[in-house]
Amino acid sequence: MGWKIERKSSQCKAEGCGVTLTLLRLLRTIFFTPMPSALRNIAILGATGSIGRNSLQVIKTLSDRFRATYLVVHRNIDGLMSLITEHHPKGVAVLDESCADVLRKKAGNTVEVLGGMKGVKELVGRDDVDLVISALVGFAGLEPTLEAIRKGKTIALANKETLVAGGELITKLLQEHGTPLIPIDSEHSAILQCLVGEEHSAVARLILTASGGPFLTTPIENLVSVTVEQALNHPNWKMGNKITIDSATLMNKGLEVIEAHWLFHLPPAQIDVVIHPQSIIHSMVEFVDGSVKAQLGLPDMKLPIQYALTYPNRTPMNGARVDFPGLKSMTFFEPDRRKFRCLELAYGALELGGTAPAVLNAANEVAVEAFLQRKIPFQKIPDLIGKALDAHSPGPVSDLDHILEADRSARMRVTSLL
Numbered sequence: 001m002g003w004k005i006e007r008k009s010s011q012c013k014a015e016g017c018g019v020t021l022t023l024l025r026l027l028r029t030i031f032f033t034p035m036p037s038a039l040r041n042i043a044i045l046g047a048t049g050s051i052g053r054n055s056l057q058v059i060k061t062l063s064d065r066f067r068a069t070y071l072v073v074h075r076n077i078d079g080l081m082s083l084i085t086e087h088h089p090k091g092v093a094v095l096d097e098s099c100a101d102v103l104r105k106k107a108g109n110t111v112e113v114l115g116g117m118k119g120v121k122e123l124v125g126r127d128d129v130d131l132v133i134s135a136l137v138g139f140a141g142l143e144p145t146l147e148a149i150r151k152g153k154t155i156a157l158a159n160k161e162t163l164v165a166g167g168e169l170i171t172k173l174l175q176e177h178g179t180p181l182i183p184i185d186s187e188h189s190a191i192l193q194c195l196v197g198e199e200h201s202a203v204a205r206l207i208l209t210a211s212g213g214p215f216l217t218t219p220i221e222n223l224v225s226v227t228v229e230q231a232l233n234h235p236n237w238k239m240g241n242k243i244t245i246d247s248a249t250l251m252n253k254g255l256e257v258i259e260a261h262w263l264f265h266l267p268p269a270q271i272d273v274v275i276h277p278q279s280i281i282h283s284m285v286e287f288v289d290g291s292v293k294a295q296l297g298l299p300d301m302k303l304p305i306q307y308a309l310t311y312p313n314r315t316p317m318n319g320a321r322v323d324f325p326g327l328k329s330m331t332f333f334e335p336d337r338r339k340f341r342c343l344e345l346a347y348g349a350l351e352l353g354g355t356a357p358a359v360l361n362a363a364n365e366v367a368v369e370a371f372l373q374r375k376i377p378f379q380k381i382p383d384l385i386g387k388a389l390d391a392h393s394p395g396p397v398s399d400l401d402h403i404l405e406a407d408r409s410a411r412m413r414v415t416s417l418l
Helices: 009-014 019-032 050-061 077-087 097-107 116-124 138-150 160-177 186-195 220-225 241-249 251-264 302-310 341-352 356-372 380-390 400-417
Strands: 040-045 066-073 091-094 112-115 131-134 154-157 181-183 203-210 271-275 281-287 292-296
Touching: 040 050, 040 116, 040 138, 050 066, 050 077, 050 131, 050 302, 066 077, 066 116, 077 091, 077 097, 091 097, 091 116, 097 112, 097 116, 112 116, 116 138, 131 138, 131 302, 138 154, 138 160, 138 356, 138 400, 154 302, 160 251, 160 356, 160 400, 181 186, 181 251, 181 302, 186 203, 186 251, 186 281, 186 292, 186 302, 203 251, 241 251, 241 356, 241 380, 251 271, 251 341, 251 356, 341 356, 341 380, 356 380, 356 400, 380 400
Parallel strands: 040 066, 040 131, 066 091, 091 112, 131 154, 154 181, 203 271
Antiparallel strands: 203 281, 281 292
């Protein structure tokens, strides 16, 4: 959670603690309110993705406490049909309207099917939704998450792009509506765990760890010939295509730096990245006295997902444990920002502020998709992002329209460069 529970909300707000203020509210709610005996209903945005499927496994093991009541996908209706058969949700939604129509014919009367952004937003705002797992890939997760915040739902956030593009607006809305937000990303979950019981003023810096991806030891001159298959071959994690490419370019870590800024309200100078190929330490916090807390565990997303669902309590979970003698060593390296230029671009966008991170995110999504479709080489990804940022004059992020316009213009610019 981060800050001590006795810390006054007014003081925290005065210091601009941002999203962490909502975590305080969540702790107070859990500690001073009896736990309900009824099942908590969960809506999973991005149900057929890696986070979604891992979430369903966790919910299944905690079936006495949680139910996957609503499932949302972008357009993977075949995958959604299998989840409907297995988990029997009360309703589902498909962002792509045409795919929603196809699903209605396939599903018949077995489940309610909503379509489009309007349908997704209606679903997450329903009275019987207690918690929303936001795991849609990319910018598509922003609007449903904003709707869930306005409706006061607890948010378990796995969609980096939501805070990257709309961090300023989201922080404001979380405070206005008193909505709890808990990170699912393994790095931010690790930081959250390290901050339990600590004061904001005692934090010297956050240290996000990165595996380094598949090209950690690849010479920079060899990256020009990288194939899609090589970029998708992550050494430690099994993830969706987009996030796997982001990991290969280190943009994933850059997005996490921006996300950490909004979650824990620290400036870029106090958020560092270190390469840790073994992916055992998921992130660290250094304090003003020089001590460092680290959260360790095997690279398994079910652990941070379960922690987010049961937060701030811990629940037994079956599975492998870290075998420290078997590790033999854990190594750390400084990231090469010339080789992994996307990380540098992310820091730059955060320093610029305003709509610059939204442009960074949009340009990256278009460039990554172009690479996956074999339209551009791997090293062209940061080039396109850099050109989009150079052409943009950052503006304020006071409402959704500002974010949407920055996103739209960046996508158009990168598409024209293709």
